[in-house]
Amino acid sequence: MKRQTAMALAAVFALSVAGTALAAPANPFVDVPAKHWAYDAINKLAQAGVISGYGDGTYQGNKTLTRYEVATIVAKAMANSDKADAATQKEIDALKAEFGAELNNLGVRVDNLEKNSSKVKFTGTIRARYDYQDKADTTDPDIDRTRERTRLRLNMEAPIAENVTFHGRYESQSDWGSSSGSEAKLTQAYIDGNVGAVGYSFGRQPIWLGQGLIADITGNCDGLVLSGGNKVKVAAGVFKYDTGIEADSNYNFAVANIDATVNRNLNMTASYIADKNELYYKTVSAGFAYTGIKNFALSGEYGINDSYNANSYNNGDEAKAWFAQLKYRGAQQDKIGSSGMWVGYRSAEKGFDPAEITTLDTGRYADTTYGNLDNIKGMELGVEYTVFKNGVLSVMYEDLDLKDPQAGQKKDKSGLWATLIYSF
Structure with missing residues (x-):
């Protein structure tokens, strides 16, 4: 040649x-x-x-x-x-x-x-957070009501075959000045793709339902979820998750979700989650997100938990919950000086979310003592600001009450959170 x-x-x-x-x-x-x-x-x-x-x-x-x-x-x-x-x-x-x-x-x-030729793409986020919150289970003035924590999340993504992508995440969190509890944990390890018109995700994955009222778990859900549709997206799946309620609490869950795009400004959802024996969760919800007003986003959701545990706490009736949030603008990671603010309200009866399947990673809920959506009501105010590229600072104040305080508990559960999240 x-x-x-x-x-x-x-x-x-x-x-x-x-x-x-x-x-x-x-x-x-x-x-x-x-x-x-x-x-x-x-x-x-x-x-x-x-x-x-x-x-x-x-x-x-x-x-x-x-x-x-x-x-x-x-x-x-x-x-x-x-x-x-x-x-x-x-x-x-x-x-x-x-x-x-x-x-x-x-x-x-x-x-x-x-x-x-298909290299793994690594990204990550660091979250440094300070919080103060009243302890509803004590009136002791000497109890330290502050906490400072740093969390690292290392994300991985790699195409491994045609229409098949691997996702992984290691994360670790510990108090400031301490390495205690900083063990790295594999919270995500799953593949997703599609077979014809049916999409799937299999392995250790996050689970998000509706607007996040009944489930927004960021990882540790081992199972299979199938999905399909375009303007109306339907998903259903099963997974195992450690609720932490009991010593042996690795429960099997079934979930379903309908996400409908009504128009470019309105999204409607209907969701379902239940554990195998409907002991703690047998929950349905309906929600919406609306962006038709310039610079504003309005969202809300209503849910009912008809499980055995929820009925036992509410005199044979279901545990109900709802939230609403109005947000103005929003901080954009890639735009220094961009900002946003929001106001929200939530209410949840006892037994609605005993295992905290609604986590505190949405930026909407931050309570860490008695559950994010369990036996609680009240409002929150928040602001966020991009201080440097890929770095967002947020401050949130909550004015909450226990709906049903027990003997020795205070009703008030106000708190303050300051969080810096930066990505790489």
């Missing part, structure tokens, strides 16, 4: 793969004059590391290449194939097949290069 022929083919994909936009360096080859028709292409290929010439500093463009020399060029292009477009990748695949034997003899395993 003539060197010009090989380089003409290499240039087709290597220029796209390398994507170089560097200033032209000094002539890398003594036998390629600056006025040569291929001078710019050869320079770019040399910068990208696709070609290196010979040891004497020559390019020898008129020399016939051996198959091993072509295989070396192919191997270097394969190493950069993560930058290739679809057409270029097709060229590379054809060359891999043609020179597979030579690549293996050179110690370049084609299967390993294929795996490396």
Whole structure:
């Protein structure tokens, strides 16, 4: 194969793969004059590391290449194939097949290069939070009502096959000045994709239902969820989750969700969650999100838990809950100086959410003593501001009451949260 022929083919994909936009360096080859028709292409290929010439500093463009020399060029292009477009990748695949034997003899395993061409993408968030809250279970003035914590979340994402993507997350949290409790935990490890018109997610995954009233778990839910639809999206699944209510509390749950886009400003949802024996959860909800007023977002949801536990707490009746929130603008991670504020109200009867399946990661609920949506009522006010790119500071004040305080408990449960979250 003539060197010009090989380089003409290499240039087709290597220029796209390398994507170089560097200033032209000094002539890398003594036998390629600056006025040569291929001078710019050869320079770019040399910068990208696709070609290196010979040891004497020559390019020898008129020399016939051996198959091993072509295989070396192919191997270097394969190493950069993560930058290739679809057409270029097709060229590379054809060359891999043609020179597979030579690549293996050179110690370049084609299967390993294929795996490396789809690199794992790592992202993460750090959350530093200070909070103060009244303790409803004590009136002792010496009890420390403050807490400072830092949390790290390291996220992973990688395509592993056509229409199949892996998602993972390790996270750790501990009090300021202490390593206690900072053990890294695998909270997400799942794949998602689709088979025809049916989407799926399988493994340790987050579960979000409706507007977040009855479930917004960020991880540790091991199971399978199937979904489908466009303007009306339907999802159903099963998973196992440690509720923490009892010593052996790894309960099996079933969930279902309908998410309907009524128009570009209105979204409606209907949701369901229940544990296997309907002991703690047999909950349905209906919610909405509306963005038809400029710079404002209004959301709300109403739910009923008709489980055995909820009935026992409410004289044979269901436990009911609802929330509403009005938000103005919002801090954007990539826009320094952007800001937002919100006001919200929530009310939940005892037994509605005993295992705190509605977590405190929505930015909407922050109570950590007696459950986010269990035996509580009151309002909250919050503001947020992007202090630097990918760094958002938020401050929230809650004025809450226990709906049904027991003996020795205070009714008031006010609190203050200051949180800085930055991403990388």
